[in-house]
Amino acid sequence: MTMMDRLPPTLVAGAPLLRMTGVSRRFGRVTALEDVAATVWPGEVLGIVGESGSGKSTLLRMMNLEDSPDAGDYRLALPDTAGNLFDLDRFARRQLCARRIGIVYQNPHLGLLMGHSSSGNVAERLLMAGERSFAALRARARGALEASEFPLTRMDDPPKLLSGGMQQRVQLAKAIALEPALLLLDEPTTGLDVSVQALVLDTLKRLQRDLAITMVIVSHDLGVIRTMADRVMVMRHGRVVEEGLVDQVFQDPQHPYTQELVHAKL
Amino acid sequence: MTLSTLTRPWAAISWGFLDASAKREMRRKMIKAIAVPGCQMPYASREVPMARGWGTGGLQVTLTLLRTDSVVKVIDQGADDSVNAASIRRFLSRVSAAAETWDTLEATLIQSRHRVPEERLREDQVLVLQVPNPEPLRPVQPNMSIARQMHADADYGRLWLVLYEQMVRSGRIMQGAAYPALVNGRHVMTPSPIPRWDVPKLHMARHLTFLSAGREKRLYAVPPFTRVEPLVFSDVPYKVEDHADLVCHRSGLRGVFMNEIPQDGGGSAFEASDSHLGIKAIRRAEGAATTIGPMWYEEGRFRP
Amino acid sequence: MPNSEPVLVVEGLAKTFTMHHLGQSLHAFSGVGFALYPGQFLLLKGPNGVGKSTLLRSIWRSYMPDAGQVWFSHSGGRIDLARAADVDIAQLRRSDMGFVTQFLIARPRVSAEEIVAEPLRRAGLSGEDALADARHWLATFGVKRDLWRAYPTSFSGGEQQKVNLARALIRPPRLLLLDEPTASLDAGARAALVARLRELKAAGVAMIGVFHHPGDVAALIDGEIELQAKEVRDVAV
Numbered sequence: 075m076t077m078m079d080r081l082p083p084t085l086v087a088g089a090p091l092l093r094m095t096g097v098s099r100r101f102g103r104v105t106a107l108e109d110v111a112a113t114v115w116p117g118e119v120l121g122i123v124g125e126s127g128s129g130k131s132t133l134l135r136m137m138n139l140e141d142s143p144d145a146g147d148y149r150l151a152l153p154d155t156a157g158n159l160f161d162l163d164r165f166a167r168r169q170l171c172a173r174r175i176g177i178v179y180q181n182p183h184l185g186l187l188m189g190h191s192s193s194g195n196v197a198e199r200l201l202m203a204g205e206r207s208f209a210a211l212r213a214r215a216r217g218a219l220e221a222s223e224f225p226l227t228r229m230d231d232p233p234k235l236l237s238g239g240m241q242q243r244v245q246l247a248k249a250i251a252l253e254p255a256l257l258l259l260d261e262p263t264t265g266l267d268v269s270v271q272a273l274v275l276d277t278l279k280r281l282q283r284d285l286a287i288t289m290v291i292v293s294h295d296l297g298v299i300r301t302m303a304d305r306v307m308v309m310r311h312g313r314v315v316e317e318g319l320v321d322q323v324f325q326d327p328q329h330p331y332t333q334e335l336v337h338a339k340l
Numbered sequence: 341m342t343l344s345t346l347t348r349p350w351a352a353i354s355w356g357f358l359d360a361s362a363k364r365e366m367r368r369k370m371i372k373a374i375a376v377p378g379c380q381m382p383y384a385s386r387e388v389p390m391a392r393g394w395g396t397g398g399l400q401v402t403l404t405l406l407r408t409d410s411v412v413k414v415i416d417q418g419a420d421d422s423v424n425a426a427s428i429r430r431f432l433s434r435v436s437a438a439a440e441t442w443d444t445l446e447a448t449l450i451q452s453r454h455r456v457p458e459e460r461l462r463e464d465q466v467l468v469l470q471v472p473n474p475e476p477l478r479p480v481q482p483n484m485s486i487a488r489q490m491h492a493d494a495d496y497g498r499l500w501l502v503l504y505e506q507m508v509r510s511g512r513i514m515q516g517a518a519y520p521a522l523v524n525g526r527h528v529m530t531p532s533p534i535p536r537w538d539v540p541k542l543h544m545a546r547h548l549t550f551l552s553a554g555r556e557k558r559l560y561a562v563p564p565f566t567r568v569e570p571l572v573f574s575d576v577p578y579k580v581e582d583h584a585d586l587v588c589h590r591s592g593l594r595g596v597f598m599n600e601i602p603q604d605g606g607g608s609a610f611e612a613s614d615s616h617l618g619i620k621a622i623r624r625a626e627g628a629a630t631t632i633g634p635m636w637y638e639e640g641r642f643r644p
Numbered sequence: 645m646p647n648s649e650p651v652l653v654v655e656g657l658a659k660t661f662t663m664h665h666l667g668q669s670l671h672a673f674s675g676v677g678f679a680l681y682p683g684q685f686l687l688l689k690g691p692n693g694v695g696k697s698t699l700l701r702s703i704w705r706s707y708m709p710d711a712g713q714v715w716f717s718h719s720g721g722r723i724d725l726a727r728a729a730d731v732d733i734a735q736l737r738r739s740d741m742g743f744v745t746q747f748l749i750a751r752p753r754v755s756a757e758e759i760v761a762e763p764l765r766r767a768g769l770s771g772e773d774a775l776a777d778a779r780h781w782l783a784t785f786g787v788k789r790d791l792w793r794a795y796p797t798s799f800s801g802g803e804q805q806k807v808n809l810a811r812a813l814i815r816p817p818r819l820l821l822l823d824e825p826t827a828s829l830d831a832g833a834r835a836a837l838v839a840r841l842r843e844l845k846a847a848g849v850a851m852i853g854v855f856h857h858p859g860d861v862a863a864l865i866d867g868e869i870e871l872q873a874k875e876v877r878d879v880a881v
Contacts (some may be wrong), residue, residue, distance in 0.1 A: 079727070080727055080729050081724070081727050081728055081729055081732075082729055083729035083732050084723065084728075084729045084732060085718075085720060085723070085728075085731075085732040085735050085736065086729075086731045086732060086735055107552075115731050118734075164489075164493075165493050168493060168495070187498075187501075190501060190505060194505050197496050197501060198501045198505050201497035201501060201504075202495070202497040203501045206574045207573060207574045207575045208504065208573035208574075208575050208576050209506060209575050210575075211573075212508075221474065230508050230509075238861065276751070276753050279751060280753075301751075304734055305730050305731070305734070317730070318730055319434070319706075319707070319734060321706045321732050321734060322705060322706050322707065322708060322730075325701070325706045325707065326661070326701075326707040326708055328662075328708060329664075330665070331662035333663065334664075337665070
């Protein structure tokens with residue numbers, strides 16, 4: 075690479091919200107992640123692109139503390155957390171994830187109770203955090219669904235009766251119900267019709283603008299990343315091959331793989 | 341030294357039916373259950389001469405607790421005279437020579453299916469409830485391994501979710517029997533299918549309660565003076581069945597839990613579910629000398 | 645003008661595109677150097693394909709320079725844009741730098757006035773004040789009042805361009821990069837653009853731009869940078 079090394083940040087005040095370093099994970103003989111580092115600043119949207127098997131989803135699951143790496147350090151700059159989050163036990167992880175991290179999966183079955191009502195799915199998150207007033211649960215679930223632009227006339231229908239786009243909105247409402255510090259999106263629009271995809275992205279964009287939520291979005295779709303992200307990380311074979319501002323990575327990709335990816339898209 | 345000097349003479353059955361090692365295992369699990377109120381303890385669940393699902397779990401606890409001076413009462417949905425209750429009671433007295441009674445006040449050991457007696461239990465009494473399904477999380481988490489993790493994490497949100505959806509669908513909580521309750525602020529238990537009416541009787545009670553499921557091989561306990569709090573929303577108070585103003589058509593009792601008996605011409609009559617309490621009330625009305633103990637509910641209101 | 649500190653000092657800037665799949669490189673420019681002072685307006689000149697837009701984008705950091713420095717005096721000090729961290733660049737783009745092209749990046753279901761008001765909102769202005777200002781600039785650039793609350797995704801190219809200009813010029817940055825903003829603009833909007841640029845120039849905004857018809861902005865030009873293949877030939881101030 076001819077690119078000059080970039081300097082450390084000097085203008086951005088405060089600490090990054092998320093900092094991961096040296097994260098490696100092997101599944102048997104397969105290397106899923108190899109010495110991955112990631113930094114996300116408050117209010118920023120980080121995109122992660124790469125083909126299937128590049129490790130991008132594995133990395134996102136690590137950020138949601140669903141899995142532990144073989145090695146690595148993970149810190150979130152939140153008032154009630156300290157140290158390497160990978161060292162937390164299952165209970166502490168669950169507490170942290172429930173209260174501070176929201177996630178939207180590509181497959182709604184992973185994030186939703188398909189047979190329970192949509193509003194109930196959102197309410198469960200609030201119940202987990204200790205909300206015990208029925209009126210408050212109802213109001214807050216309604217508010218989160220409304221913010222996700224979910225049609226309120228259907229708020230008590232179970233997700234299994236809803237379309238894919240609607241299911242993603244329920245997941246999103248559940249994820250933002252507790253106003254998380256970090257919102258993780260794993261291929262949130264993959265598998266949706268193109269028109270529905272645009273609407274869901276638009277909702278995400280609006281939420282980002284209104285609430286200034288810090289987001290990490292994983293997608294193999296460069297269009298999604300271009301629309302959503304401020305910065306992007308390109309992954310291949312479990313490694314980060316390139317990182318930069320979205321317009322820079324897409325207009326002036328440096329790594330051979332990124333060039334291939336960008337040109338394949340155009 | 342011969343084998344016969346080391347062993348007891350052969351007998352058809354052990355005293356109290358269960359052999360010593362079975363009782364020892366039961367005692368260990370029962371003590372554990374008392375130590376961690378509301379937490380389900382697995383146990384071996386021996387064979388007893390009764391089909392699983394007919395009260396074998398309760399029976400094993402009762403057999404373990406039997407003493408020569410025990411006075412046993414067995415009730416089935418409040419009745420002492422149902423076939424199942426009578427058979428269990430007779431079995432208990434035959435294997436141990438314990439005395440039998442129908443009167444809650446006389447009993448030291450009460451095995452029950454689906455009811456807690458209406459007269460207050462004392463610190464010298466033990467209640468053993470038969471439990472068909474000990475796992476309150478089963479309706480929301482069919483995988484029992486995950487359910488156990490949820491207990492470990494005190495992750496009970498989904499139980500409230502069920503109540504939330506009942507409120508949304510029906511405007512009120514529909515859960516009738518087996519209303520889940522938080523024990524000692526830590527473990528949620530299903531109090532066996534007792535009516536909502538009976539759940540407050542377990543809260544800070546003077547007596548010890550064991551709950552045991554023979555088929556599922558799990559037992560748990562509510563020690564005396566332990567908090568038992570039904571899961572409720574802060575703005576939707578816990579409600580017991582609306583029986584306070586009903587009158588028993590046979591005994592004239594009022595303010596107790598009733599069985600509804602449909603009548604031929606439509607409508608229904610009501611009968612006190614605690615049958616021996618009804619009998620005592622009738623006897624008293626006829627002028628016989630009977631003692632009715634202090635009740636949990638007075639004038640239809642629960643008295644803590 | 646050069647009696648104050650320069651806003652931008654470019655030294656030995658070079659850019660070559662490496663195309664790995666072809667196994668070859670495309671040289672854009674090298675050895676570019678110039679200084680830009682507050683309130684100064686420099687015109688980038690040179691034949692088509694010589695790398696004028698590439699130079700602007702290298703300063704904006706859409707392109708990664710290969711060598712050289714781009715010293716930018718922003719509100720908090722001096723930074724080398726060629727090597728600054730991505731997050732710093734992102735912040736400077738929001739606060740101190742502007743880039744005007746002819747293309748609007750419209751977003752579905754965001755109204756024209758909201759798009760234009762956004763830079764002010766991000767700078768901390770209240771919603772109503774920002775909107776009032778946005779409407780003023782939409783009017784100035786000749787966007788019909790009926791369209792203010794509509795979504796620009798459905799606008800014609802010309803109307804989108806006006807919305808884009810209003811958005812890009814609503815807030816005076818310290819440095820403004822202009823990439824042919826007048827192309828295919830109608831006369832009224834062009835006049836408004838020139839007027840606004842004059843205003844910004846007077847307010848001390850440093851500008852560097854590529855114009856197809858430099859005649860549009862002739863009165864504003866303080867100097868020219870002529871890019872030629874392989875080198876910068878002349879910097880006349």
